[in-house]
Amino acid sequence: MPFSPCVEVGWRLAKPYWGMGYATEAAKASLRYAFTHLGLEEVVSFTTAHNIRSQAVMKKIGMSYACNFKHPDxxxxxxxxxxxxxxxNRGQWERHSL
Structure with a gap:
């Protein structure tokens, strides 16, 4: 990936479970663990440009758009x-988690 090395948070749910908040809940818990237990400074997430639902989760958990890119694979x-x-990053997460 053009932004490697990195730590990514991601999710994949069966369609019957979309829109129930599971991805948001799990991603928030993952960020909390990444920043409080692992001491990471930054976490990324990526998806296809057409996956608006995953982008909405990214925004809900406090992430900010960084760029578009072509998947190298x-x-x-x-x-x-x-x-x-x-x-x-950690500071953004702390402000968003208040």
Whole structure:
């Protein structure tokens, strides 16, 4: 990845469980662990540019849009090649967690 090395938070849920808050709850817990127990300074998350639902979760957990990029493991013509990157650092997480 063009932003490596990094630590990523991610989620994948079966469709019947979408929109129930599970991804947000798990991602918040993961960030809390990353910043309080592991002492990380930054966590990233990325998804396809068309995955608005995952981008909404990223925003809900306090992440900020960083950039668009082409996934290096996919052909440029592949429909899922375009991705977005979101980031959060410890300070942003602390302010968002208040």
């Amino acid at each position: 996919l052909e440029p013509s592949h429909p899922l090649c375009d991705h977005v990157l979101y980031k959060i």
